[in-house]
Amino acid sequence: MIITTEGRVGVIRFDRPEKRNALTRASLVALPAAIDHLVESGSRAIILTGSESIFTAGADLTELSFREADLDVESGLAAAADRLASVEVPTFAAIEGPCLGAGVELATACDVRVAGQGSTFMIPAARLGILYRPAGVARLLRTLGAETTRRLLLANETIGPNGIAGVLVPDGSALAAARELADQSAGLVPGAVAATKQLMVEIETSISAGMDWDEVRRRLLAER
Numbered sequence: 355m356i357i358t359t360e361g362r363v364g365v366i367r368f369d370r371p372e373k374r375n376a377l378t379r380a381s382l383v384a385l386p387a388a389i390d391h392l393v394e395s396g397s398r399a400i401i402l403t404g405s406e407s408i409f410t411a412g413a414d415l416t417e418l419s420f421r422e423a424d425l426d427v428e429s430g431l432a433a434a435a436d437r438l439a440s441v442e443v444p445t446f447a448a449i450e451g452p453c454l455g456a457g458v459e460l461a462t463a464c465d466v467r468v469a470g471q472g473s474t475f476m477i478p479a480a481r482l483g484i485l486y487r488p489a490g491v492a493r494l495l496r497t498l499g500a501e502t503t504r505r506l507l508l509a510n511e512t513i514g515p516n517g518i519a520g521v522l523v524p525d526g527s528a529l530a531a532a533r534e535l536a537d538q539s540a541g542l543v544p545g546a547v548a549a550t551k552q553l554m555v556e557i558e559t560s561i562s563a564g565m566d567w568d569e570v571r572r573r574l575l576a577e578r
Contacts, residue, residue, distance in 0.1 A: 438464055459490050469515035
């Protein structure tokens with residue numbers, strides 16, 4: 355995993371070309387810390403990306419035993435996806451090529467998905483005899499809708515970016531397009547962006563943090 359910053363935008367890149375950017379236990383554990391590091395360093399938007407030919411092959415199957423011991427991999431994925439979804443700055447997934455398994459959930463946890471027109475998405479859980487973790491299924495249903503989620507999980511279908519990515523671009527330009535959107539987000543008022551993101555998360559998940567949103571609106575107006 356490579357972490358860089360360009361102006362006020364942080365970029366996290368999966369970088370295991372010899373393993374098709376497969377995600378190890380260690381990389382999943384490191385992802386929330388990388389996000390926190392970028393925010394603490396002043397990044398106002400974050401891009402998650404892979405290489406020009408593949409986003410990620412998902413969890414590294416060579417690390418899995420397909421036994422109960424694998425639950426720690428699910429815990430690492432849950433923590434990484436939750437941090438992408440909850441971090442106070444906008445997150446963008448820039449996707450080229452295949453995006454498999456855990457990669458689909460990480461992309462779905464980002465606020466915006468920018469994908470090359472030739473990108474593909476697939477979750478092999480049922481083929482591997484795995485019941486995908488419930489919180490992850492709930493995230494997919496909320497974000498992608500019931501039919502797309504069923505196609506991914508019940509039919510093990512490989513599908514294109516329509517219905518998954520909100521922004522479709524010519525192959526090879528996903529990162530540049532995501533960077534343009536991230537630059538635009540980074541120029542907005544940080545407090546307003548953070549509050550808006552938290553509000554949307556609460557509405558989507560029906561989990562309230564006890565915020566008085568009218569008070570937040572008054573505070574933001576007073577800070578102008």
